[in-house]
Amino acid sequence: MSALLKVENVTMRFGGLVAINDVSLSIDKGAVLAVIGPNGAGKSTLFNVVTGVYLPTSGRVTFDGAEITGRPSYDVVDRGIARTFQSSRLFSDLSVLDNVIIGMHTRTKTGVLRALFRPRSSRREMAACVERAERLLKLGSGDLFEQRYRPAGTLAQADRRRLEIARALASQPKLLLLDEPSVGMDDVETDALVADIERLRADNPELSVVLIEHDMRVVEAFPHHVTCIDYGSKIAEGDFAAVRRSARPGGLSREGGRPCLS
Ligand SMILES: Nc1ncnc2c1ncn2[C@@H]1O[C@H](COP(=O)(O)OP(=O)(O)OP(=O)(O)O)[C@@H](O)[C@H]1O
Ligand SMILES: [Mg+2]
Structure with missing residues (x-):
């Protein structure tokens, strides 16, 4: 099978x-x-x-058969890569629902003029967006749907992380990049996050996910492909057990939820 994403x-x-x-890596x-x-x-x-x-200073990134090295972010999203950020990039004053709808902008046709004059086609498109955003808010654990009219800035930390994932999914990605999705979550919330990702994959078997994680509980839940980076270089790769074995003295510690590599 040819890789969906290749970093060379x-x-x-x-x-x-x-x-x-x-660094080179790939994901199917x-x-x-x-x-x-x-x-x-x-x-x-x-x-x-x-x-x-x-x-990048050098190297190549290929996605879905096309080179995307240095392509602008809007083009990358349009091609099917969505991401969340390590620190929240939500629009805190906008509602939870609006934050998800914003994530759909690469898939909608309504521009500034149509938004101003609101022809019937735009109103239809907007109604469809609201319906799809509400469906995304119902997908995960937690009660984001019930909180959909609240400003995103008033959400609890775990709900903010969940909302970021819902917004990323709004662009209908083929590849989802999650940067430390479990940050600020307790054990129960982290287990729910793992269950959310598993459910998402069961519903979309073709969706690929790259997840940056410090919490080994999350990494262990998806143990087949793990890449370990240290000082910018890839130092281990393989399944979770192999990466744990090849880690330097100290191994991968679950204490404090951080990988201990020195
Ligand atoms: N825009 C930038 N300008 C200068 N240095 C940067 C920039 N972005 C990242 N760095 C540096 O590159 C290195 C890698 O940073 P990066 O944020 O990718 O690490 P990380 O693995 O995500 O760490 P963390 O687990 O803390 O999030 C760090 O030394 C950081 O200070
Ligand atoms: Mg980081």
């Missing part, structure tokens, strides 16, 4: 700092890849390169 020999330098050093359709590594290892930078936030 990517290096990203910021001045003298090498944030990613010659329908697979889950967990990317782990200590703080500052280069994990989020990798997402930023894939999603066109940064043009």
Whole structure:
């Protein structure tokens, strides 16, 4: 099977700092890849390169058969890659529902003029967007749907993370990139997050997910493809057991939920 996403020999330098050093990885359709590594290892930078936030210093990114290296983010979303961010990027003053609807903008036709004059076709499109956004809010654990008219900024932390995922799904992605989705969640919420991702994959067997995680409980739940990055370089790859074995003394610790690699 040819890979859906291929990152080939990517290096990203910021001045003298090498944030990613010659990293290659790939993910097939329908697979889950967990990317782990200590703080500052280069994990989020990798997402930023894939999603066109940064043009890598060297290397190639290919998605769904086309090269996307350095393509602008709106084009990357349009091609089917959606992401969440490590720190919340929600519009806090807008409602939960509006935050999801905003995630649909690459799939809708209504522009500024149509929004102003509101022809029947735009009103129909808007009604369909609301219906689809409500469906997405009902998908996950928690009660986001009941909270849909609240400003997103008033949500509890776990609900904010869930809303970010719902917004990413609104663009109907083929590949979902989640940057530390369990941050700020307790054990019960983390288990619910794992169940949400499993349900999502069961409903969309072709959806691929790359997840950056510090919490080994989440990584263990999707144990087949794990890539470990340290100081910008890939230091281990394989299933969870193999990566744990090849980790340096100390192994992958569950204590404190952080991978311990030194
Ligand atoms: N825009 C930037 N300009 C300069 N340095 C950057 C930039 N973005 C990231 N870095 C640096 O690149 C390195 C990798 O950062 P990155 O955010 O990718 O790490 P991370 O693995 O996601 O860490 P964490 O687990 O803390 O989120 C760090 O040393 C960081 O300071
Ligand atoms: Mg990060």
